[in-house]
Amino acid sequence: MVTLRDIASRANVSVMTVSRVIKNSGYVGKETRARIASAIEEMDYRPNEIARSLVNSKTNNIMLIVPDIENMFFSEMVKGTERILREYGFQSIFVDTDGIVQNEKLFSERALSHIVDGLIFYCPRVDGEYLAKICRKIPAIVVDRKVNSEAVDQIYIDNKSGSVRAVDHLIHNGHRKIGLIEGPDNVLANLRRKAGYMTSLHKNGISERVEYIFSANFTFEDGQEACKYFLGLKDPPTAYFATNDLMALGFIQEAQENNVSIPGDFSIIGFDNISISRLISPPLTTVNNPKHRMGALAAYRLLAKLGVSVEIPEYELTNQLVIRGSVRAIP
Amino acid sequence: MVTLRDIASRANVSVMTVSRVIKNSGYVGKETRARIASAIEEMDYRPNEIARSLVNSKTNNIMLIVPDIENMFFSEMVKGTERILREYGFQSIFVDTDGIVQNEKLFSERALSHIVDGLIFYCPRVDGEYLAKICRKIPAIVVDRKVNSEAVDQIYIDNKSGSVRAVDHLIHNGHRKIGLIEGPDNVLANLRRKAGYMTSLHKNGISERVEYIFSANFTFEDGQEACKYFLGLKDPPTAYFATNDLMALGFIQEAQENNVSIPGDFSIIGFDNISISRLISPPLTTVNNPKHRMGALAAYRLLAKLGVSVEIPEYELTNQLVIRGSVRAIP
DNA sequence: TTGTAGGCGTTATCAA
């Protein structure tokens, strides 16, 4: 490994002089600088960032704790984050928890061993108390989760209002029998979306029916299962609200395989507006979730916390209804 | 920051003794160990991995250079990689190049500043010479790209044979007029897939037609453009081979919007078998690309290069044709 | 304009 010392001796100067030229700071004689520059060139020297980190106690690494990178909902957020972090000279250390709570603990624990300057949790499932504990120990941002603690710096959209809007839309299209396809109850976003469903129903004078609620785990296959379940009902809903797009997609797929037309027979709305949802047929009506922006905002906010001078953009994190082809008006 | 020294003085021992207990190596008296353990506990001490890295000249970080994490083709590979790396105690530093060659150079350059122990390129677009140069400087693996240099350690599937199989399938189904929808020509995988298309055509006594080849950039929108283009032809092909799934999906979408039935009017085959390709309607016939396995294999091979004792699994990296619903037999 | 000394937090080596 080529070090400062090697360059110094090759150029007949002290290490400090070399250090000055690589950082481009302080006074260095023009002729000396040239000699050093060529030594650096010839020996293909690269500053050791680890040594720098040790001196500055700053790694320029951020850890991103992601439930599942294959899920486009997360890869889109991560894309938004990484771009900004990189722009400001930070690396992204990415870890995939497979949605397992224990892993969230494991990795955030690991982040504490000074390998990163900060931490971003994407839709974590651990209890809020644990999150708060971590956030007190290391600069962190929690995305897509609302925790009751001023220790945690969080970014979330109003999942409930988006869901109200979605279910309202179904009702305005004449539907009265509306099924819910929901995710796990340790994901707060899911709970909020379910709450929106209830709110919309109630304010429209519709009472919920337990048999109209299918609880699952956010996967495509869960959507298929949901469809099978509802098809087995004597009096199935005419419209459905799925708390994420992937389940809505699974539902549609299964419906079509059973010659049930979407939106002819069943209407459905999803949530998140992942990129494929516009690619299927019929294109899915869904609630947009500003994923890139949430990811970017997490980056900006974390950078600000780390003392980097950034201007945090004033993003509006609203969740508009994206009307496409999966809802039909009924008399 | 709590350091070894703090623990040492709190426990009335030298730093070395503390170091021994946290590494769990060497002899430490039982009673001393207990005293140190409780000091660590009370002060919430975490070893500074950066300092360790400096001593060991080993960061336990691997850089993953990815063209686009939102593209499921890559996120699936990355998932496969990260899981294995993590299992062996390595962190994944992920960078997204947005498919820009200049970024590939920038980031691999950065990797040289001792922030990572190794490097994985996913389907890089830089010239092979540059890749070879980097690979001589740092342990690296190149995935989904074939470079003519024994300096570079590479993992790839036989894109050509997979494509031959795909186009053969179209021909066996009676198609003689077959269009190609291809990606950029600085992506080697694309070139090989195109070569497979040509080979299949020729061995079946069909000569290629320039107007049957649409060159684009691997995106969904490119697939839509392709469809528009072909619909404008007086004598369009009856079947298509797209060199990736995303373009095939765009093609299908655009076709259906123009009331062109798939596979009724046009048959189409994609390549990669990304997860959505089975979710659309009709489900896409495509060539499977063992993405998780390629990602995992990259991790194993890199670890082996780094001297980690791993057993490299004997994966078969074959690319089977996955027959689904987007091809129709014609008389 | 350049150099010296000391330290960042840890570990290897040798000595006690």
Add this chain to the structure above:
DNA sequence: TTGATAACGCCTACAA
């Protein structure tokens, strides 16, 4: 079983 010392590669502070 434990400790002192030097080192990893770089930087800050001060001195020349």
